[in-house]
Amino acid sequence: MSQQTAMAEGGFWRDTGKTGIGAWIFSTDHKRIGLMYLYCVLGFFLVGAFLGLLIRLELMAPGPTIMTAQTYNAMFTVHGVVMIFLFIIPGIPASFGNLVLPIQLGARDVAFPRVNLFSWWLYAIGAIIVLISLFTGGGAPDTGWTFYVPFSARTTTNVSLAVFGVFVLGFSSILTGINFITTIHRMRAPGMTWTRIPLFAWSLYATAWVQVLATPIIAITLLLVVTERILGLGLFDPTRGGDPVMYQHMFWIYSHPAVYIMILPGMGVISDIIPVFSRKPIFGYKMIAFSSLAIAAAGSAVWGHHMYTSGMSDLGVLVFSFLTFIVAIPSAIKVFNWVSTMYKGSISLEAPMLFALSFILLFSIGGLSGLILGAASTDIHVHDTHFVVGHFHYVMFGGTGFAFFAAAHYWLPKYFGRRYKEKPAIVGWVFMFIGFNILYFTMQVLGMEGMPRRYYDYLPEFARLNFVATVGSWILLTGVAIVVWNLWRGLFTGEPFTGNPWGGASLEWSIPTPPPTENFEEDPVVTHGPYDFKGVGVP
Amino acid sequence: MSHLEKDSFGAKLGMWLFLFTEMLLFGGVFILYSVYLTRYPKEFGLGGHQLDLVYGATNTVVLLSSSLLAAMSVTAIKTGAKKLTLGLLSGTVGCAFIFLGIKYLEWSAKFHHGIYPNAPKLIAGPPGESIFFSLYYLTTGLHGIHVIVGAVLMSWTAVMVHKERINVTDNVTLENVTLYWHLVDLVWIFIFPLYYLIL
Ligand code: HEM
Ligand SMILES: [Cu+2]
Numbered sequence: 001m002s003q004q005t006a007m008a009e010g011g012f013w014r015d016t017g018k019t020g021i022g023a024w025i026f027s028t029d030h031k032r033i034g035l036m037y038l039y040c041v042l043g044f045f046l047v048g049a050f051l052g053l054l055i056r057l058e059l060m061a062p063g064p065t066i067m068t069a070q071t072y073n074a075m076f077t078v079h080g081v082v083m084i085f086l087f088i089i090p091g092i093p094a095s096f097g098n099l100v101l102p103i104q105l106g107a108r109d110v111a112f113p114r115v116n117l118f119s120w121w122l123y124a125i126g127a128i129i130v131l132i133s134l135f136t137g138g139g140a141p142d143t144g145w146t147f148y149v150p151f152s153a154r155t156t157t158n159v160s161l162a163v164f165g166v167f168v169l170g171f172s173s174i175l176t177g178i179n180f181i182t183t184i185h186r187m188r189a190p191g192m193t194w195t196r197i198p199l200f201a202w203s204l205y206a207t208a209w210v211q212v213l214a215t216p217i218i219a220i221t222l223l224l225v226v227t228e229r230i231l232g233l234g235l236f237d238p239t240r241g242g243d244p245v246m247y248q249h250m251f252w253i254y255s256h257p258a259v260y261i262m263i264l265p266g267m268g269v270i271s272d273i274i275p276v277f278s279r280k281p282i283f284g285y286k287m288i289a290f291s292s293l294a295i296a297a298a299g300s301a302v303w304g305h306h307m308y309t310s311g312m313s314d315l316g317v318l319v320f321s322f323l324t325f326i327v328a329i330p331s332a333i334k335v336f337n338w339v340s341t342m343y344k345g346s347i348s349l350e351a352p353m354l355f356a357l358s359f360i361l362l363f364s365i366g367g368l369s370g371l372i373l374g375a376a377s378t379d380i381h382v383h384d385t386h387f388v389v390g391h392f393h394y395v396m397f398g399g400t401g402f403a404f405f406a407a408a409h410y411w412l413p414k415y416f417g418r419r420y421k422e423k424p425a426i427v428g429w430v431f432m433f434i435g436f437n438i439l440y441f442t443m444q445v446l447g448m449e450g451m452p453r454r455y456y457d458y459l460p461e462f463a464r465l466n467f468v469a470t471v472g473s474w475i476l477l478t479g480v481a482i483v484v485w486n487l488w489r490g491l492f493t494g495e496p497f498t499g500n501p502w503g504g505a506s507l508e509w510s511i512p513t514p515p516p517t518e519n520f521e522e523d524p525v526v527t528h529g530p531y532d533f534k535g536v537g538v539p
Numbered sequence: 540m541s542h543l544e545k546d547s548f549g550a551k552l553g554m555w556l557f558l559f560t561e562m563l564l565f566g567g568v569f570i571l572y573s574v575y576l577t578r579y580p581k582e583f584g585l586g587g588h589q590l591d592l593v594y595g596a597t598n599t600v601v602l603l604s605s606s607l608l609a610a611m612s613v614t615a616i617k618t619g620a621k622k623l624t625l626g627l628l629s630g631t632v633g634c635a636f637i638f639l640g641i642k643y644l645e646w647s648a649k650f651h652h653g654i655y656p657n658a659p660k661l662i663a664g665p666p667g668e669s670i671f672f673s674l675y676y677l678t679t680g681l682h683g684i685h686v687i688v689g690a691v692l693m694s695w696t697a698v699m700v701h702k703e704r705i706n707v708t709d710n711v712t713l714e715n716v717t718l719y720w721h722l723v724d725l726v727w728i729f730i731f732p733l734y735y736l737i738l
Contacts, residue, residue, distance in 0.1 A: 111549050178556045186549040216560045220567030224677075232657035233673035235571060241666025246574060250567060 011417060011514030025121075028113035029517055031415060033120050034098030040127065041095050042484070044086040045401075049480060051079040056439075056473040059466050062458055069456040073142035074157070076454060078134060080145030081162065085169050086127055088400055089258065092265035093211075094123065094176055096407045097204050099415060101180060103508040103515060104198045106189025106524045111182035115175055122172035129165030133158045144454060146255070149236040149247045153228045160229050163222045170215045170222075173261070177211030180204050189507075191526030198506045198530040199288055203268025206292035210257045210264070214300065218254035221247070245310050252303035260299045262396055263363075264292055266403030267334055270356045272530075273410055274338050276504050277353035278345030281531040284337040291330035298327045308376045309383050317376045324374035331367055335360060351425035352502075355406030358433050362398025366391055369444060384454075387447025390440045398436060405432075408487055413497035417514045420490030424482055431479025438472030506530040547711035554715040558722050561685075565726050568678050572733060575674065579667025586671035587737035589654070594645045595735040598638050599727065605634030606724040609693070609717045619707040621700060628697040631720065635690035642683055646676075675734050682726055689723045692716045 012031050024032055055075050058065045067075065102110055110116050134140040137158030143151055152159050184197070184205050197205075224247075227233050234240030236247045275282040282288065304312060304320030312320075338360055347353065369391040372378045382388065413419040442465050447453075451462045458466065500509040505528070511519060528534075576583050612627035653660040656676050661669040696716045699705040705713050 111546070112553060115553075174557075174560050178553050178560075181556060182549050182553045185552060186546055212556055212560055213563065216563035217567050220564050223681075224567075224571075227656075227677060231676075233677060234657070234669055235673055235677075239666075240662065241575075241579065241670045243574075243578075246571065250570070 010516070011415075011512065012517040013417075013514055026117070028109070028117050030098045030102050030110050030113065030116060031515060031517075033116055034095050034100075035415065036120055037090060037098060037123065038095035040124065041087055041091050044082050044127070045091075045404075046480075046484070048079055048082040048087055049477060051075055051082065053473055053477055055079060056470045058456070059458075060470040061467065062460055062463050064457075070142065072456045073454075074134075074140035077141050077144050081130065081141070081166070083396075084145050084258075084262075085166050086130065088262045088396055089173060090123060090169075090176075091262075091400065091404055092269060092407060093180070093204055093207055093261070094119070094173075096200075096269070096404075096411060097176070097180060097265065100411055100508055101201055101204055102183065102187065103511065103519050104201050104506050104530070105184065105187055106192055106507050106520065106526060107183065107187035108518050108520060108523075110179050111186055112179050116179055119172045119175040119179070122168055122175070126165045126168035126172060129168060130162055133161035133165060137161060146251060147222070147225055148251075149225065149228065149244050152225055153236065160226050163225050167219055167222050170219045173211050174215045177208035177215070180208040181212065184208075189520075189524045189526055193526075195286065195289075196526055196529050197289075199271035199282065199285070199292075200265075200268035202289040203264045203271070203292050206296040207261055207264045207268075209293075210261050210296050210300070214254045214257040214261075217250060218258070221250040221254065224250075245307070245312075248307050248310060249303070252306045253300075256303040256306065257296070257300045259395075260296055262400050264295060266359065266363075266400035267292070269403045269407045269410075270338060270359050271334070272504075272506070273352050273356040273406055274341050275531045275533075276410075276502050277350065277356070278342045278347050279503070279533060280341055280345040281529075281533065282337070283340040283343075284333075285529075285531065287333055288337050291333045294330040295327060298323070298330065302327055302374075305374050305376075305379070308379050321374060321376045325371065328367065328371060328374075335364055335367075350409075351420070351422060351429065352406045352410035354426065354429050355402050355409065358429070359399060359402045359406060362394050362402060362436070365441075366394030366396075366398055369394060382447050384452055385447035386443040386451045386453050389453050390442075390444030390447060393440045393443070398440070402432075405429075405483060410502065411508070412487065412491055413501075413513075414508060415514050416491040417497055418491055418494040419497040420486050420494055424486040428479045428482030428486060431475055431482060433479070435472050435475030435477070435479055439469050439476055440472075442466075442469040442472060500536070503533065503536050505533050505536045509536075545709065545711075550711045550715060551718075554718055558718060561722055562726075565678070565681070565729075568674065568681065569729065569733075572674055572678070575667070575670050576737075579665075579670060582665050582667025583671050583737055586668050586675070587734060590675070590735050591645060591648070592735055594641055595731055598641050599731050601634050601638050601641070602724045602727050605631045605638075606721055608634065609720045613710070613714055613717050616700065616705065616710045616713055617707065621703070621706075624700050624713075625697055628693055628700065632690050632693050632697070635686055635693070638686055639683065639690075642679065678730055678734070682723070682730060685723045685726070689716075689720050692719060 012029055024036060027033065054066070055072070058067055058072055058075070098110070098116065102108065137160075138156040139158060141147075141152075141155070141157050141159045141162045143155060143157075143159060147159065147163060152163075184201060188197070224233075224235060228236060234242050236242045236244050238244065271282060271288055302320060302324045304316055305324045308317050308320075349357075369387070372382065373388065373391060409420065409425060446462055446465050446469070449462070449465075451458055451466075498513050502509070507524060507526070507530075508515075510524070608627045608630040612624045612631070615624040615627055649655065654672055655661075656673060661672055693716060696705060696713050699712065
């Protein structure tokens, strides 16, 4: 790797027996594995974002604009599959989790380094299978990322292969979860009690449990779709005595908790960044840690809110609606605690903090619109409209996506020994933030007015707002391009980043930059909490 | 704790977590089973009667014995009895083959009678019956794949024992593979009454 020569001296970049690409794809060092995930995940994000741009271009004006209806169906399916299974689920846990978790715990690696490498291989293989499925067989899947039966059992596009790829990705996710749970239980340095674990690690712990307990359900559900297509089992086919709504139940028993696989690590990132850039200990440490577990637990019981309109019993609707409102409580606790942490803090508005602050705002908008969807009465009105699309982009992109970039600006300099330029980072952020709101807030308005989602064409009265949303997507993607380019260039050729410039108090800031292969020369003994800034040099 | 020392407690913890995910995987099928059972109790009963109790019972005994042999191999390796361990492991793998052989006989007899996924006879029959046999093939097929995986793992551990990479002091791998084998057994303990003994 020629990049290595451009890298700041030393650290795990240097220290290797093997050379070339083999030093990476066969490495069991958690930091290298984390970076490999990061490159893949970022690559897929850009691919997915490009597809999102194309979808928006098609919707810019009524009638056919740049593609056929069939292509449009494939486009939003592939956009959804790439963003969900290749970007956001592995996004923060697999990349930043791998990079940061062992060091935050004071360990030299994860509990099972070889299983960790195997997870990455499974991720790569699963991704390749998904990519192959786009260009072979009957063409890219056109079912939407939810693969709802009966359409997914009947369509002639390449659903079986895509679904199998997702199955492999699920296996990778399970192994990462098992690895992290074991690591957190077994590898903590002396003195690293449960109440001294940084909140990012806590959030990964809750996430890992969801990964372990929910992913097997999607695995079996996806296998059922494949058997349905290949063997014609008829388990979801009403003409054969099966029940398509059973598919929806099984799918959402996984996929709703999976929403928390997506958002919890993002919340963890924010909980680590806010105190550092406010120079104040986090407010309500225990409540934040506990609320992660509460979200993981309560979030497993609300899947039915996706199916209010599918003909569930009234009692079912009532119960699921009630449970859905309960999940809002622990999320709100976190938001209150972040805001309280900043109160009277000496806030420095550098790039990681800007992304973290916008996370709080965008996630809150997403969460509040989630309550509109959680209440059955209002959901019936906006179900499967652009309101839903706006809602989940606020949560997933405005939440986790922005947290991903916050984490990138906060931690990556630590691993590269070089940093990005501050000004372009802020300019990029401004574009992203403004474009984001123009795009998705408009979508929510469109949904309120009745524009359905996954529709190729629409009535003329929706034309103006759709045009506005499309312009928003251009601004947003301009911002993304600036941010990614600035990070990329900065990390490989930017100014040196040494010591502890942010003034963090968790363990990753106590070791050299970039970290050596073994992380710690001697196993550390932890004597203070991760947000105890006394004695940590103020930059 | 650094990764330089071997943490066998950690290894077992990881394995247990993995076994939970396997149980949940089968749990998905069992959820479907219970929903469709309440919908078609009569057809499920009739379907169950068409399965061969002798094959099913024999296979239950075979799997239980294999689990016993596997458990004994763990005790054997801890006393350092390498030959005995290898013998017991071969016994386990042998049982796996017997199980798969019987399964083969069973399935082919059913196929012969025109009962297989998507068969015209099932499509023409009452919907509940088709669902029952679809679930039957699905569950036993998935279980069969696990038997094959288990047997491969068992054989691989035997090679490791032979090479003394698994030995008196370092044997957590054997323990973990045995745990996996117990899971395969356990799942069958659910399958047998649900499909063969129902009503
Ligand atoms: C970067 C700019 C992005 C743009 C311009 C964009 C745009 C869109 C559009 C227009 C749709 C289709 C709405 C419909 O007709 O139903 C859509 C769907 C979707 N997007 Fe995005 N999106 C972007 C980023 C993301 C991100 C970051 C994620 C996830 C982390 C994401 C996840 C999804 C999902 C899951 C769907 C649903 C697909 C389906 O209906 O099957 N998107 N997006
Ligand atoms: Cu949900």
